[in-house]
Amino acid sequence: MSTDPTAGHRTPPRPTMKDVAAVAGVGLKTVSRVVNGEPGVSPEMAGRVQRAIQQLGFRRNDSARLLRTGTTASIGLLLEDIGDPFSSALSRAVESVAAEHGCLLFTGSSAQSADRERELALAFCARRVEGLIIVPAGRDHRYLQPEAGSGLPIVFLDRPAETIAADTVLSDNAGGARTAVAHLIRHGHRRIGFLGDLPHLHTCRQRERGYREAMAAAGLPVEPDWVRTGPTDRARVAAAVQRLLDGPEPVTALFSGNNRITVGVLHALAARPDRPALVGFDDLELGDLLRPGLTVVAQDPAELGTTAARLLFERLRHGPGPVRRVEVPTRLIVRGTGETGPS
Structure with a gap:
């Protein structure tokens, strides 16, 4: 880290x-x-x-008093989807650190909606939470400037804010993607497709960047049709997989940009006799039980959530200071789907 x-x-x-x-x-x-x-x-x-x-713009700071006396305070956590395993692991980690400080955690899901994110964040502020941790759905967070300016600590998690200076905790998205694609290249693949999330998301942009950097480092071209980004629903993913595998020069390997896309890819491949090599970004809970097992680049959501929460409580205790950016490493887990050569 x-x-x-x-x-x-x-x-x-x-x-x-x-x-x-x-x-x-x-x-x-x-x-x-x-x-x-x-x-x-x-x-x-x-x-x-x-x-x-x-x-x-004065805002009474009850945080230090609350933390000193042990009186229960509260912080807010905004996630993309609390039902997603990655989000759930983040929430558990943040809640654990909050409990250590005698603090309650309020959690909400933005469902990738910038309007919903803003609504929930301001609702938490209206209820006088002592700090916010946000997995951003939108790109404009100037609506939080009055709260930040009055001393409310804010930490952005998994994706950075683009219009406000705040502490940020991220995975090494580009580095993890480079590792995944380089792994496929080492097993002989030259035509590798990338299936990503919504293209405006920081995580998608960084993972596509890592994919392209690995291909360039190996002297391999990236054909425009090999990059497919968009919503993560199964219908969209299945259509993208079909286009990547049924063209005149089909790809021989796939790199999927997050766990929801990986699940869609697995469903799309279940009825096909031809199985390309596959590496996914994010682990799946039952990935080791598949046959062959799923090769993934694993993030560490527990470390991400713990780091973000600790940064927030440091701000509560010590006040303003230089904005910090922490990057948590990823790791490649080899299980079988990414180790077959091109047919």
């Missing part, structure tokens, strides 16, 4: 009650009373404090 502590931009310091007191021209105790809803402040003074709070 590699960490670059200087990556990205420095998060601006969050405004404090001292800052509010200075702008409002009142004492710190007055600000504390207004923030905590205590009596003893005149309406005129309270109005000055409220205007200063709005001007500065």
